[in-house]
Amino acid sequence: MNDSEKRLGEMIKKARKEHQWTTSQFAEKLGVSSYYVRSLECGKSVPSLKVFCKAMRLLDLSADDYVYPERADNLTSAEM
Numbered sequence: 001m002n003d004s005e006k007r008l009g010e011m012i013k014k015a016r017k018e019h020q021w022t023t024s025q026f027a028e029k030l031g032v033s034s035y036y037v038r039s040l041e042c043g044k045s046v047p048s049l050k051v052f053c054k055a056m057r058l059l060d061l062s063a064d065d066y067v068y069p070e071r072a073d074n075l076t077s078a079e080m
Contacts (some may be wrong), residue, residue: 005044
């Protein structure tokens, strides 16, 4: 597991919890198993582009937040 996989997993888990979805509920919406969602959230799996895009859309996340985390951190700091 590298830092980007870990960061993506943390991002997905945080957003899923903000939507108040269980791993099973999110997995159903995403069209994957709950085991796979847990694996993503732990940084043990890397999603395909199709799954990544669908997850971002379902969770109301921007791919830019993942690709450019320093921008997201700066926006959050500036807004506080």
